[in-house]
Amino acid sequence: MDLPGLEPEVPDLTAYDWIIANISGGKDSLAMMYELARQARAANVMDRVVCVHADLGDAEWPGTRELAEEHAAFFGWRFEVVARNGSGLIDRIEERGMFPDASNRWCTSDFKRGPVRTLMTRLVRELLAANHRDQVRILNVMGLRADESPARRRLLAFVHDGARTCPCPDCRRRRTISDEAKRNKRPVPKKDKIRHGASNTLRHVDTWLPVHAWSTADVWSAVWASGARSHPAYAAGMPRLSCVFCVLASRPALVRAAQLQPDLAARYARVEKKTGHRFRNDLTMAEIIAEAAATPLRATPVACWQG
Structure with missing residues (x-):
């Protein structure tokens, strides 16, 4: 990898x-x-x-x-x-x-x-x-x-x-570089910028991040090995347990969420209408709800979160 x-x-x-x-x-x-x-x-x-x-x-x-x-x-x-x-x-x-x-x-x-x-x-x-x-x-x-x-x-x-007030050597180094660049009115190199x-x-x-390199299969193997209970949203086909309606989710995941939580979807749609701001630039909550109503609720899981 x-x-x-x-x-x-x-x-x-x-x-x-x-x-x-x-x-x-x-x-x-x-x-x-x-x-x-x-x-x-x-x-x-x-x-x-x-x-x-x-x-x-x-x-x-x-x-x-x-x-x-x-x-x-x-x-x-x-x-x-x-x-x-x-x-x-x-x-x-x-x-x-x-x-x-x-x-x-x-x-x-x-x-x-x-x-x-x-x-x-x-x-x-x-x-x-x-x-x-x-x-x-x-x-x-x-x-x-x-x-x-x-x-x-x-x-x-x-x-x-790290952060500006952290006394560790790396943060002190970044602070020195940043302060010197500011005095000389120069941009700070990205690799040396002070963190927040x-x-x-x-x-x-x-x-x-101990599971950063793990695959989805690796994750489920650990879940099953642990013996702990997983959330029923997975059995209903959701690929992740983020916010019910995450703006970063895939269209299929959002449609499935709207089928499972229609009242919450309606609440988001009311907020969308009141604010005049779309749920996502390429997708409104009203469109998600309409597609959810027109799509049969399947037992198969949604394949992916993004895309």
């Missing part, structure tokens, strides 16, 4: 004070947990793992939060739920007057990445209250896979989540 960051080495799990498993209730999330548990048991750090579920409210499939909690309990891990303060995702779309898209995925930053960082802050405070003296080291673990999209294919399987990650003076955060 021509993929970046696929060195076989697993990060030294003993080097981290906290290991945060981002769990969605979906198959990739569960496969990630299965692999993480295998590695954490070998390193004797199962007690350092904390699961976090970013609750998307009405935009999620019914039972998702409960299933995520069930998965955490299955592995014996602490479970935390985070959510954006204020309105839920669908109401936020209406407030903004626009849907997210591939180039402006504010849904991810506002409803997942940002809330998860609030958990990091709480976990750091827990250790500081217990007289932890050093910078808290956090490994942020996710179930993203290269096969899911071209953007995810370009991700590294292991990377430091989760690290800061109190916490050092690295990100690990």
